[in-house]
Structures are given as structure tokens and as C-alpha cells.
Amino acid sequence: MTANRLIYLPLGGAGEVGMNCYVYGYGPEDKERLIVVDLGVTFGDMESAPGVDLVMADITWLADRADRIEAIFITHAHEDHIGALGHLWPRLKKKVYARRFTAAIGRLKFEEAGLPVEEIVVVEPRPATIKAGPFQVQFLPISHSIPECSMLVIDTPAGRVVHSGDFKLDPDPVVGEAWDPSALQAVAAEKPVIALMCDSTNVFSPHPGRSESTLTDPIAQLVAQSRGMVVATTFASNIARLKTLAEAAVKADRSVCLLGRAMRKMMAAAEETGVLQGFPRTVTPEEALEIPRQNLMLIVTGSQGERRAASAALSRGKYLGFEMKEGDLFLFSSRTIPGNERGVLRIVNAFSEMGVDVQDDANGLYHVSGHANRPDLETVHRLLKPGMVIPMHGEHRHLREHSKVAMAAGLPAEIATNGMMIELAPDGPQVAEYIETGRVYLDGSVLIGAMDGVIRDRIRMALNGHIMVTVLLDEADEPLGDAWVEVMGLPAMGRHGQPLADQIEAELNEFLTGAGRKVLADDDKLDEAARRVVRQVAMEEIGKKPEVTVVVSRLMEG
């Protein structure tokens, strides 16, 4: 008889902020029944994944064990938790459980992907309980920067585990459920919490987090002082922030207009699911165009500088008939995520050229984070009294710092990064196995592996340029005419003032003339030799070694 065990396996999100995907399992070794928590994405950038639309965890390990999966749980509707649902679900095909608002966003993704929306099940908050094999799961409402975020209280035969999801401790979150310490106390009082998997995003922030409601007055004041049009940007999913901004506008006698696809989608989902109570009336873009600019506030997408979003579009000129002018105010009610600085500053400088005043969050008045700071994490540790803490949702530096915080409070902690299967044993966390993990890219309509070489080739072409050589040979392996060279992404002229392509062609032809039959008859040898000639000439003429593709066409008797 094999002993049952309880395992935890992060496939994404433990070692990065983004593409969250966690697995819990219970049962005999290699026969554990599994549940999946979150299927998120992250975004590629030009440096690491040019041309890639979305990045998600490689769930091959899960897909290979799909028959052992009981269910999928989504903690909240942020893209880094739900964004991969439409792309990865077809490999798992298990019921998806989420609260109302999250489920609404999930259904949109299912509809886009042509998947059966009835597979998404709406869950009521704790004490409602979903039974999934050996697991019993409750959604415990917790404040964050999106409606209906939840911690998961997961009961197993081995004991109770809490999966924190993303959270902050906000006693007055403007929209949605307030932070309630007694709810956490009750969780721990009912049954001891043997392990807490916990959000680490803000572990380096030393002060207690601030409430969403602290923004109401500063934002209202800022808007009241403005004379021209006011445009504000924040994450579209931050319904509370949208409300704070909209209410500030109304107080200042301004009409509110929402711009951007994500803004409309989120508002529709909020309305449909009843989380949008008391939101000021908004006007359509067409109506807004008729309103004097001093009586108007636009709330727009693109707080991270995304090129296609409304903020960037406005910074380039007219957008849907709207145009920023000297004396207008643009408010970033947001924090720039590390890596997005260039895109955001591009917008700021473009507005500066227009004479628009830009207010960012430099002084902390117009934005608060949705994540728990270090003292807040300590509070949650204290309330839940977990047998161990396993930090998640963070880069390695966050996980390491969070584990130090836990250990300083006398709690055992384990740094578990993507692929580390941890057995949540009674005597403490133990690494059970290392699972091969990685990233998968959505590129156009196709999922490709991060290690497939596709992206490597793109990066090489971007760094080194690309030269294509065509060589034509007859049946006797004799060159038919001259070699043909095409150059892409390289200077047309070499340092001797001659076209680079001509110089390479000349060298190639000389080489072909002198090459023996042994080389000419062998595709691989010919390819390698031609490649060497190209690189030598390029190095001499332009100081670079380009990527080279050699096409050898052999003309055969018809």
C-alpha cells in the first residue's frame, strides 16, 4: 500500500510576476488527483520574445495527466491569472470554477476561442464549497484591485491549505468586499492551516498598504483644479479606480466617457454581474465630442504605454475625434510595471510637446497597489498561523525575501520555483520532484515552445540581419549562372563604397568557379562553404556576421 501525499506544484508565477499556474495534488505518488489554480499569461517583449502575442506556462505535464485533473479554479479575472484560459483549456477540458465577475470574463475568452461556456461554473463565496475529488474548495472574498478576488481555502484529507491568490488588506476598497480579519481568523479556527501559498509581489514595500479610498480626495482635488480636458488612465479591470475617477469628475461638473476596448469589456462584465453599483452615468464618445473640454473627463486604456491603446493613440494625435491640447491634464492613476518605462515615457514626452500637463504617481497620491505589503503579509501569517509558508507570485528575489519574512516569524518556509513539486508533509515542506517546465508563446494563431528555436532565429535576424544566397547547379553539379544574393536588414553599402550584395556575389562566384566537385555535389558542404564566404565578406565590409540562408537548386533532367 502506498501512502497518500499532498503536493503543490507551481508551473508558472513562481519566479516571475505573471502567467500564474499552480497545481495541487492528493493521493498515492504519481496517482495524485489534481486541481489547477489559475491559467494566466504574461506579455512578451522585443528583447526576449519579439512578435509574440502572449506568453503562458508550458502545461505539458498537466496535459499528460489530464485524466487525473478534477477541476480548474480561477481566483480572479486579471490576465496573469485567467488570460491563458481560452488557449490552454482545450488541453485540459475540465470544469472551471470562478466567482461571478471572473466567470463573466472567462466566458468572453471561451466565446472568442469557440469553447463551451457551460464548462465555466459560477461559484458563491465561502461557506459554499466545491467538491473536486479529494479536494473541497471554498472561495474566500479578499480585497485586491479587481472585483471579487478570492483566496482559496482548500481542504484535503491531509489538512487545510490556503492559496492566497492576489490580495491586499483594504478595509474600504470602494468597490467590493472589504478586508475582514475575522474571516481569516475563522478559517484558521475551523481547522489548522497546514500550508499557506502566498502572494509575494510587494514584500519589499516596508509600510502597510494604503486603502483604495485614500485616493478619493486627492483625485477629486486634482480634477477640480484642472481647467482643460482631463484624461485619466488606469487598468480597465480596476473597477473601484474607475469609480473613484468618475466620481471625481462628477463632483467637478464633468461628464465621464470611457475609451478603449478593455474599458468597455470590463464595464460590461461589471454591470452584468452586479458589481457596478452606484457608478456615475457615462456618455458615449459621440456625446462626449459635443461637450466643452472643461466639462469632460475621459478614462482611457493604456496605462502601461501599450502602443495600440487609447493613451498612446492620444499621444500621437487625434483619436476617435479627441485631441489633447495645451492646458489639458493627463493623469496616470497607475504604476509603471518594470520594463514598460520606455513606452510610458514616450507618451509623457509626446504630451509634454503638446503642452499637456502630465501627472504621474511620483508622490503616491493618485495610485495605490493591489498587493499586500510586508506588514500586511505578516498580518496574514499571524491570522492564519500556517504550518508552513510557500511564497508565490513573485520573482525569485520576492520569494526569497518573503521566505525570510516568514522565517523571522518562526514559520517554516520553502522557496518553490516553477517546476519544483513540493510535498506538504506534516514535518515541513520537502522537494518531491523537479518537473520540466517552461514557456509557451502564442504567436499569431499558433502556440510555440520558447525553446523551439523560432524566437532565437528572430532575435538573431534582428541583431545580425539576414543574407540569402541562391546557387543554381546543373546535373553535372556545375554552377548555372552566377550566385544570387539578397540582403535584408543590413546596410546596402560596404565600407569600400560598393553594394554589399555585389561584393558578396563576386566572392561567391569566385569561390564557385574554384570549388571542386566534392563540394559542389554535396549540399551540406556547399551550404557551409557559401555561408563562410558570405560571413567573411560581410565581416570585412560591414563588421558584422549576418544570419545566412543558402538555397541550392539543382536542375535535374526533366
Add this chain to the structure above:
Amino acid sequence: MTANRLIYLPLGGAGEVGMNCYVYGYGPEDKERLIVVDLGVTFGDMESAPGVDLVMADITWLADRADRIEAIFITHAHEDHIGALGHLWPRLKKKVYARRFTAAIGRLKFEEAGLPVEEIVVVEPRPATIKAGPFQVQFLPISHSIPECSMLVIDTPAGRVVHSGDFKLDPDPVVGEAWDPSALQAVAAEKPVIALMCDSTNVFSPHPGRSESTLTDPIAQLVAQSRGMVVATTFASNIARLKTLAEAAVKADRSVCLLGRAMRKMMAAAEETGVLQGFPRTVTPEEALEIPRQNLMLIVTGSQGERRAASAALSRGKYLGFEMKEGDLFLFSSRTIPGNERGVLRIVNAFSEMGVDVQDDANGLYHVSGHANRPDLETVHRLLKPGMVIPMHGEHRHLREHSKVAMAAGLPAEIATNGMMIELAPDGPQVAEYIETGRVYLDGSVLIGAMDGVIRDRIRMALNGHIMVTVLLDEADEPLGDAWVEVMGLPAMGRHGQPLADQIEAELNEFLTGAGRKVLADDDKLDEAARRVVRQVAMEEIGKKPEVTVVVSRLMEG
């Protein structure tokens, strides 16, 4: 008779932080005699200029008027002020004036480029004066984060102008000349300053700047508390910081070893020019390897996360025999320049995985900026009492804010971005002309224009992949064999599970079979049609429209 005028023309640095290049002119319109101040570079990134080694101002306007240039002045030896000297000087060929340390760095660049080093002339500080046509130029020592930085006091028949260069107001800069308000007062007392061109980098920092010397105790304390090896990184040119770090090491009974090419180069120049007084003895890397790690401090290059520098190399594993271990300390005595966050965090997380404690400048204890903050700018405005302020050395948002600061103090100000020629007229600054400017890239060994299309093609290949098609036709314009397709940077398989190249070839062959002579006989038509076929198939199979190169080979009777 044409009236003489005094003009100012930024070609780089006014609208960005980097690639500084400013021009002053005096004389009749279009016949002004010119001087050049600084020839700097900036660095390309994967997003805007993949594969590019250096970015510099397009000096075509200057080169076309080389006969009117009197001299080139370099304010200090930071790369954004001197980095283009070896690359652009051959187009100007005029004497270069700089102080001793700056000239030493300039000579290294000349030697690398095979240029005549005697064209670089060492200048003593004010009151020493260089006569350059109608200009008389003095180097006024000012504190910054590199030795021997200078403001330029430029006398012209139209009056005195001050070009601030980069500066901070540091009464105790550890190395080099201390901030001396009376020196500035004297400049204004001698002759009224009609215009101040002024560093804007830190205009958004509301508090007075801190002295380099405030770091001595915190750094010494941090090093003294460390048990393992200590590794610190900062800009190699910040000789004062190197000294502070080295002295902290010595106090803690540690030997100091400098690692990285830039570190050695800067220290050699500092030694040669006598600015390196009282620097602790250093050990070679070979000697350092014999020293117990708790008695060692490495000072290394790569504070901005540069992949090839020592910091990044250490974060990847062994470097020159050194290897970081649990319990070691890595200190970023530096600020991360916006845009470099990802590279720096990559290093931080890699060290975190090794168990190395990373100390960054989050709390402001281990780094101070080399630029004047807003109150310091106000001090300089007050001391020099300029007739007008023209902000430089900043993005547009910095220039705009700086001009607001000046105007708040009652000083006329003008935002002049790259290419705006400003006449410094007695009744205030006036835009005289807009000059076409831009960027030039050093790519391998060749200078290419930013708008030449080379970089555009690289970016497109990186985003979209590249497909090459070879079509062979006989003398009668009939296809000879099948079309040949090579795919680079795209998924090998389409969504129908067939190789993408095969599917495109099949479609191309079908197209070629059906194509009329009118298309087959016309290279352009054939190219366009083949391109369309490729993109259609790719769009259907992988959801992307790749870059396409079509090679049409026509076999002619020999």
C-alpha cells in the same frame, strides 16, 4: 551689410538624455563661425535599434559647414558627451579642446579609430581661455560624477553665454573640485550672462542634491557588516565612488580588486592625469583569487545590467575564477537608468537564486546622483542671473519643467529641441530656423542612418519572421521545377499539422502552374503575386503575415 547674430543649435541631447551635441555660432546669417560642444552617444535597445552598437546625432548639417567650424569642446568624459568623438571627428577635423582627464579618454578613442591624437588639446581651467574665431571659451570646473567636469563660459561679441554641461552642487565631492558658488558669482560679475544653456536631468527631483561624501559612512558600515565576499558595481567613470568603495573595503580589512575593461581604462586615465590621489592599493584578479572571500571586495562593471559586463557574468556563474556564494553581498552603488530595469532585475534574481544578498539603492544610502536637482538649478539661475535660460540635457518633459522653473523665477526661457536653431537675441530667444536632424547608428563598422530602412527591416523580421521563395524560370518563362521555400523565425508547423514550408510550396506551385505569361515574364508582377500567395497561406496556417523575399532566377541560354 548683414547684422551679426549669435545662435544656439542642439543637434543631440535636447529631447533625450544622451548623445549630446550642441552648436554655437556667431556672424552674419548663414555665415556664422561655429563651435561644437560635445560629441556624445547613446545606446540602442532591442525595441528601437536591434543589433546597433551605438547611436549618435546626425551631424550632416555640421559636416556640410565644416569650413565654418572653429573648434570642438568636450565638457567631460562621459560617453553621452564624448562617445562619438572617434566616429564623427573625421567628418569635422577640427581641434578638440578638453581638460586633462577628458583629453586622456578622448585620446584612447582617437587611438582606437586611428586618428591623430595631437588634434586633442589639453586645456587648463578658467581663467585660461581658448580663442576660437569670434568665441573665447573658458572651462569652469564644476562637480559631477566624473573628474574634471566643466561648465563652459563662452564669450562672444554679442555677450557671454554659459553652457552648463552636466553638473551638481557638491561641496565635498571626494574626488576633484568642490562646488564653489563664488566662482559662478564671479562669472556673472565680470560680464552679464545673456544666456544659460542648462542641464535638466534632475529637474523633477524636489530636494537639494546630496554630496558624494554622504555615502562614505553608509557604505563603510554596509561593508563592515558583511561576512562573505563583497562585490560592488558603479559606473567606472565615477572615480570618487570607486574611492569611497575602496576605502570602505580597506577599513573593513578587505583587499580591493577592480574587474572589467572600463574599470581598468578609467583607473589608468585617472592615474595618468593625476586625479587619482590617495586611492587605496588594489590587487590583481590573480592575487585576489588567493585572498579569503571575507577579506575581499571586488568593484566591477555592469551596474546597468549590460550582458557582457562583469556583474552579469558573475550572475551567470564563474567569471575570471570568481564565483558568488550564499552569504556574499552584491551592492548596486548606482541607479538603474529607465529602460535598463529588465537587465538589472535579471542579475538580481540570478543572485537571489545563489543566496547572495543584493543591496540596491532603494533607500538612497548607497548612491547619489551626479546631476543638479530642482533647488540646485534654482541656485545656479540665481547666481548667474542669465538673461534667458535654455534647458538642455533632458527629454522633452525635463526641458518643459525646467523652463517652468526658470520662468517662475522671472527668467525668460525657451524649449529648444534637437534641430531648433535659436537666435540668442538681446530681446529674448527666438527660433531662427528648423534644421533637419536625426540619429546615426554605428552598426558593426558602418554608420547607417536611422531612417535608411535597415533597422525597420530588422524589426519587421523580428516581429513577423522571414520567408524566402526561390522561383526558377526557363527562357520561355516557364517554371523550371518547383518553387522553393525557406522559413526563418516562424513555426515549422501550421495549424493543419503540415510543415508550413511544404504548404506554401504547394500553393506556390499551383499558382505558378496557373499563372499566365504576362505574370511569369514580369519580375515585379511575379514577385508581388508570389508574395501574396505566401502571406495568404501563412495567415491561414499560423495567423501571421511574414516578411517575404522572392528570388526569381531566369535561366538564359548560355
